[in-house]
Amino acid sequence: MDEFVLIFRHEDGNKVASPEQIQIWMKQTMDWIGGIAAQNKFVSGTGLPFADAKIVGHGGVVTNGPFGEIKETIGGFITVKADSVEEAVEFAKGCPVLQGDGNTVEVRKIAKNDGVH
Amino acid sequence: MQTQELIPHLFRTEYSKIISVLCRRFGFDQMETAEDIASDTFLTAAQAWSYKGIPSNPTAWLYNVAKNKAKNHLQRNTIFESKVSPEIKTDDAYEQDIDLSPKNITDSQLQMMFAICHPAIQPEAQIGLSLRILCGFGIDEVAEAFLASKETINKRLFRAKEKIRNENIKIEMPDLAEMDNRLENVLTTIYLLFSEGYYSVSQNQVLRKDLCFEAMRLCHMLIENESTNKPPVNALLSLMYFHASRFEARTDQNGGLILYDDQDTNLWNQDLVAKGAWYLNQATTGNRLSKYHLEASIAYWHTQKTDTKEKWENILQLYNRLLQIAYSPVAALNRTFALAKANSPREAIIEAEKLQLTGNQFYYTLLGELYTGIDNKQAKFNFQNALTLIKTPADTAIIQSKIDKLQD
Numbered sequence: 001m002d003e004f005v006l007i008f009r010h011e012d013g014n015k016v017a018s019p020e021q022i023q024i025w026m027k028q029t030m031d032w033i034g035g036i037a038a039q040n041k042f043v044s045g046t047g048l049p050f051a052d053a054k055i056v057g058h059g060g061v062v063t064n065g066p067f068g069e070i071k072e073t074i075g076g077f078i079t080v081k082a083d084s085v086e087e088a089v090e091f092a093k094g095c096p097v098l099q100g101d102g103n104t105v106e107v108r109k110i111a112k113n114d115g116v117h
Numbered sequence: 118m119q120t121q122e123l124i125p126h127l128f129r130t131e132y133s134k135i136i137s138v139l140c141r142r143f144g145f146d147q148m149e150t151a152e153d154i155a156s157d158t159f160l161t162a163a164q165a166w167s168y169k170g171i172p173s174n175p176t177a178w179l180y181n182v183a184k185n186k187a188k189n190h191l192q193r194n195t196i197f198e199s200k201v202s203p204e205i206k207t208d209d210a211y212e213q214d215i216d217l218s219p220k221n222i223t224d225s226q227l228q229m230m231f232a233i234c235h236p237a238i239q240p241e242a243q244i245g246l247s248l249r250i251l252c253g254f255g256i257d258e259v260a261e262a263f264l265a266s267k268e269t270i271n272k273r274l275f276r277a278k279e280k281i282r283n284e285n286i287k288i289e290m291p292d293l294a295e296m297d298n299r300l301e302n303v304l305t306t307i308y309l310l311f312s313e314g315y316y317s318v319s320q321n322q323v324l325r326k327d328l329c330f331e332a333m334r335l336c337h338m339l340i341e342n343e344s345t346n347k348p349p350v351n352a353l354l355s356l357m358y359f360h361a362s363r364f365e366a367r368t369d370q371n372g373g374l375i376l377y378d379d380q381d382t383n384l385w386n387q388d389l390v391a392k393g394a395w396y397l398n399q400a401t402t403g404n405r406l407s408k409y410h411l412e413a414s415i416a417y418w419h420t421q422k423t424d425t426k427e428k429w430e431n432i433l434q435l436y437n438r439l440l441q442i443a444y445s446p447v448a449a450l451n452r453t454f455a456l457a458k459a460n461s462p463r464e465a466i467i468e469a470e471k472l473q474l475t476g477n478q479f480y481y482t483l484l485g486e487l488y489t490g491i492d493n494k495q496a497k498f499n500f501q502n503a504l505t506l507i508k509t510p511a512d513t514a515i516i517q518s519k520i521d522k523l524q525d
Contacts, residue, residue, distance in 0.1 A: 031433070034440055042441055
């Protein structure tokens with residue numbers, strides 16, 4: 001069984017939705033993750049708050065951002081166990097982030113420390 | 118109390134104390150000797166008390182006899198060894214050796230707990246040894262709790278003791294650095310012990326409750342000791358109190374199981390609920406959320422009589438978190454039940470079928486419940502699958518009555 005990371009890319013929810021709406025998304029996200037964990041396929045994960053985000057560039061230049069208005073901003077990720085990328089994609093399809101037009105979940109296999117990858 | 122009642126009672130409370138102290142003094146390699154001396158002490162008591170009457174302080178009497186028997190044993194050994202080493206101890210030296218003071222008893226029992234719950238020993242053997250050595254259960258009772266023969270239990274205990282000797286496990290407290298890890302093993306065993314009583318296949322209600330209360334007593338011992346009084350220990354005790362509060366409500370007069378939804382909530386013991394709440398509060402120090410914290414919080418919500426959406430939403434979110442740190446099939450099924458209550462049965466059916474726990478009777482029971490009223494044909498199909506996996510007549514009766522109701 002391989003491990004895959006599901007990376008959520010979306011706008012900063014706080015900028016586009018009410019606290020009540022955010023509450024609903026939070027519950028949906030917790031239920032989605034709970035459903036994966038109930039299949040014993042959850043490994044780990046975390047949200048990434050947009051506040052206090054910095055970009056460190058070439059030569060140590062520090063700028064603010066990435067900016068949450070951009071839909072490609074990473075808002076969090078989880079790592080799951082799956083037999084195939086197809087199974088990981090099925091998990092990703094349930095991610096509540098995808099309710100937002102333009103938002104995406106990127107599915108990437110985690111390299112094994114076996115000297116080949 | 119008459120002799121025939123008093124001795125079993127004292128056996129339960131004092132046997133483990135005597136064994137722990139003697140084992141600690143002799144070392145694990147002479148565990149059988151310690152057991153022999155402890156058993157022999159009670160045999161002497163039974164004989165002496167039946168014609169001389171019960172002494173004014175039976176416990177002190179037992180300690181005295183145990184101490185003398187232990188001293189004799191050590192002396193015999195020393196005489197044997199003295200052919201090699203000429204040094205012979207005085208009687209006083211043995212007197213100090215066998216220390217049955219309350220402090221040494223508690224210390225010895227705690228150390229024994231850590232030794233028995235060593236990760237090298239199989240969980241089943243850990244429970245058996247705990248029952249025998251820490252709780253003073255007779256072989257008959259251990260066998261009944263496991264629904265196994267006395268021979269099987271004796272063999273299992275023998276192998277476990279051999280393992281302890283081969284692994285050279287010491288009767289001592291773990292280092293501070295190791296404490297949290299080792300404590301986790303102890304908590305696992307205590308919880309298994311409790312579950313063995315709570316969900317036991319044995320029909321003996323008294324024995325089952327004894328198992329649960331013994332597990333709680335061991336947990337209390339950890340809390341009374343400063344180095345082991347940690348948040349997860351308090352959380353586990355809280356969890357056990359919450360469960361224990363439904364003791365009277367969860368079985369009928371014939372020992373049949375009454376499901377949570379059908380229980381008479383007036384029989385839920387509010388004193389035990391209050392104790393559970395107290396220890397849950399004690400558990401909130403520190404910054405690590407253990408699985409026991411989550412399970413105790415889930416158990417807390419189950420002590421609430423009202424069947425509200427809020428209750429089930431809280432339970433669902435706690436299960437969502439519990440499954441992330443400690444997956445178990447039972448938690449997965451319970452989480453799905455909470456999902457049906459908090460969200461909808463239709464959503465829960467989709468999630469339940471993803472679990473594919475096809476060897477588990479409760480998987481089919483859950484699906485049967487969820488389909489009831491939505492698709493009774495599917496409900497019946499699942500209940501019938503459950504029937505093929507069920508092991509006890511009481512469970513069969515419950516599922517059969519669910520099927521019968523569908524046909525109405």
